[in-house]
Amino acid sequence: MAHVSFTRHLVxxxxxxxxxxxxxATVRELVSELNRRHPGLGGYITDETGRLRRHVNIFVGxxxxxxxxxxxxxxxxxxKVFILQALSGx
Amino acid sequence: xxxxxxxxxxKGTLILDRTAEGWKPRPIAHAGMSVSYAARDPRDGTLWxxxxxxxxxxxxxxxxxxxxxxxxxxxxxxxxxxxxxEQHMPMPDDDPSVETPNTYKDxxxxxxxxxxxxxxxxxxxxxxxxxGLFVSHDGGDSWELNRPLWNHPSRGGDLFAGNATSRNEWxxxxxxxxxxxxxPGIHSIVVDPRDAKHMYIxxxxxxxxxxxxxxxxxxxxxRGMTNDYLPDPNxxxxxxxxxxxxxxxxxxxxxxxxxxxxxxxxxGAKSWRKVSNKDVAVDFGFPIAAHDTDGKTAWVVPAGxxxxxxxVEGGIFVARTTDGGESWQTFRKGLPQEHAYDIVYRHALxxxxxxxxxxxxxxxxxxxxxxxxxxxxxxxxxxxxxSVRFA
Numbered sequence: 354m355a356h357v358s359f360t361r362h363l364v365x366x367x368x369x370x371x372x373x374x375x376x377x378a379t380v381r382e383l384v385s386e387l388n389r390r391h392p393g394l395g396g397y398i399t400d401e402t403g404r405l406r407r408h409v410n411i412f413v414g415x416x417x418x419x420x421x422x423x424x425x426x427x428x429x430x431x432x433k434v435f436i437l438q439a440l441s442g443x
Numbered sequence: 444x445x446x447x448x449x450x451x452x453x454k455g456t457l458i459l460d461r462t463a464e465g466w467k468p469r470p471i472a473h474a475g476m477s478v479s480y481a482a483r484d485p486r487d488g489t490l491w492x493x494x495x496x497x498x499x500x501x502x503x504x505x506x507x508x509x510x511x512x513x514x515x516x517x518x519x520x521x522x523x524x525x526x527x528x529e530q531h532m533p534m535p536d537d538d539p540s541v542e543t544p545n546t547y548k549d550x551x552x553x554x555x556x557x558x559x560x561x562x563x564x565x566x567x568x569x570x571x572x573x574x575g576l577f578v579s580h581d582g583g584d585s586w587e588l589n590r591p592l593w594n595h596p597s598r599g600g601d602l603f604a605g606n607a608t609s610r611n612e613w614x615x616x617x618x619x620x621x622x623x624x625x626x627p628g629i630h631s632i633v634v635d636p637r638d639a640k641h642m643y644i645x646x647x648x649x650x651x652x653x654x655x656x657x658x659x660x661x662x663x664x665x666r667g668m669t670n671d672y673l674p675d676p677n678x679x680x681x682x683x684x685x686x687x688x689x690x691x692x693x694x695x696x697x698x699x700x701x702x703x704x705x706x707x708x709x710x711g712a713k714s715w716r717k718v719s720n721k722d723v724a725v726d727f728g729f730p731i732a733a734h735d736t737d738g739k740t741a742w743v744v745p746a747g748x749x750x751x752x753x754x755v756e757g758g759i760f761v762a763r764t765t766d767g768g769e770s771w772q773t774f775r776k777g778l779p780q781e782h783a784y785d786i787v788y789r790h791a792l793x794x795x796x797x798x799x800x801x802x803x804x805x806x807x808x809x810x811x812x813x814x815x816x817x818x819x820x821x822x823x824x825x826x827x828x829x830s831v832r833f834a
Contacts (some may be wrong), residue, residue: 394504400500402523
C-alpha cells in the first residue's frame with residue numbers, strides 16, 4: 354500500500370485527515386479510496402471530470418505525476434505519495 | 444430592518460452586528476480563504492458562503508448556528524456530459540473573415556457567483572461560471588444543473604446529446620479570465636415574490652433571461668436594452684448586465700446596472716429603458732439596489748467608465764433615484780472625496796428598509812442609516828470586499 358501525506362491545508366476541511374497507508378494500483382484508485390474514506394475529499398483534489406486541479410500537485414516519490422488528466426500513474430506497493438497545493442495558486 | 448451584515452471578502456467571511464456603539468465586525472470566519480458571495484437564508488437563518496478556493500476548487504460552506512461553526516460542502520458540481528462551446532478572448536491578430544469550427548469543453552465549476560434563497564423552504568439557487576444555474580431543493584445537500592437553460596438554443600442547444608444545433612450567443616465575461624477560461628457567468632438570480640416559478644437570471648455577457656414555469660423554459664428579455672460595443676446596439680443577446688434586481692413590493696419594477704448604463708423596467712422586463720444620466724456621472728458601475736416597496740427607488744455606486752473602473756475623479760458617491768430614473772440625487776456626505784480609487788463590485792451594495800451598505804475592493808465599508816444620504820465608515824482595512832448582504 355502507498356503511504357500518503359497531505360498538505361496541512363486540507364486538514365482544515367477534513368480534520369480527521371492524517372498521513373497513512375492507502376491501497377491503490379494507480380493514483381486514480383488511490384484518490385478514489387481517499388474519497389471513500391473522507392467523502393468530498395476527491396473534489397478538492399480533482400475537478401468534476403477527474404482531472405487534477407490546476408493548482409494541486411501529486412508527487413510519487415520525488416516526481417510529479419505525469420498524467421494529470423486520468424491520474425493513470427501506477428503506484429508501487431511501497432510508493433510514497435504527497436498531495437500538495439501547487440506554488441502556482443493564489 | 445436588519446441589524447446584521449454579512450460580507451464575502453478576499454480573505455474570509457465577515458459578520459457585522461449593529462450595536463449601541465455602531466456596527467462591529469466579529470472575528471473573520473474562513474480566515475485566509477476567498478469568499479465570492481456570502482448571505483443568510485432568511486427562511487431558516489442558515490448562513491452561506493461561496494468559497495472561491497484558489498487551489499481546491501469552488502465549494503460552499505454553511506453555518507446553521509449563526510456563524511459559530513461552518514460545514515464545508517462539495518456537492519455542487521457539473522454533471523458528466525455537461526459541455527460548452529469554447530470561446531476565446533478576442534486578440535488583435537484575429538481574422539474575422541475566418542470561421543473557426545466549434546470546439547467543445549467539459550464544464551467544471553469555476554466559481555459560485557451568487558446564491559438566491561426563494562421559493563419553497565430548502566430551495567436555493569446558485570449562479571456560476573461557466574454559466575450554469577443550479578438548484579437545490581434540500582437546503583443545499585444536493586444540487587442539480589438547470590438543463591433547459593444550459594441546453595438553450597442561444598448556447599448551441601443540447602450539447603449533452605451531441606454537437607451544436609444552433610449558434611452560441613452567450614459571450615465570455617472578463618470576470619472569468621482569472622479562472623483560466625473565457626466563459627459566461629450567472630451573477631443575478633431574481634425570483635418573483637408573487638410566483639416562485641417566475642424567475643429572471645442575468646448573464647455576463649449575454650443578457651437577462653426569464654422563466655415562467657420554474658425553469659423548464661427560458662426566454663431572453665432584453666427588449667429596449669442597448670449597448671455601446673456592438674455594431675447593432677439592439678441585439679437580442681450580447682448584453683452585459685452587471686447586476687439585476689427587482690423591487691420586492693412591486694416586482695414588475697426591475698433595475699439593471701449594465702456595462703452600458705443604468706436600465707429600468709416597470710413592466711416585468713417586457714421592456715427596458717436607459718435611465719443613466721452622464722451629467723451627474725450616473726452611467727457605468729457594477730451594483731444596483733432596489734427599494735423594498737417603492738418600485739421607482741434605487742441606488743447605484745457609479746464608477747468611471749470601463750476604461751478606468753474606479754471612483755469618479757477620486758471621490759466615492761452614491762446616487763439615488765426616487766422617480767424611476769427620471770432624475771438622480773448624488774450623496775457624498777461621509778464618503779471620501781479625495782484620493783479614493785475604490786470600486787464596488789456587483790454584489791457589494793445592499794439596502795434594507797432605508798439602511799444601505801457598500802463595500803469596496805480597497806477594503807472600505809460604509810453604512811448609511813438614512814437611505815443613502817449620509818454615510819459612516821465601518822472600517823478601512825478589511826480585505827477586498829466581494830459581497831455585502833444584510834442578514
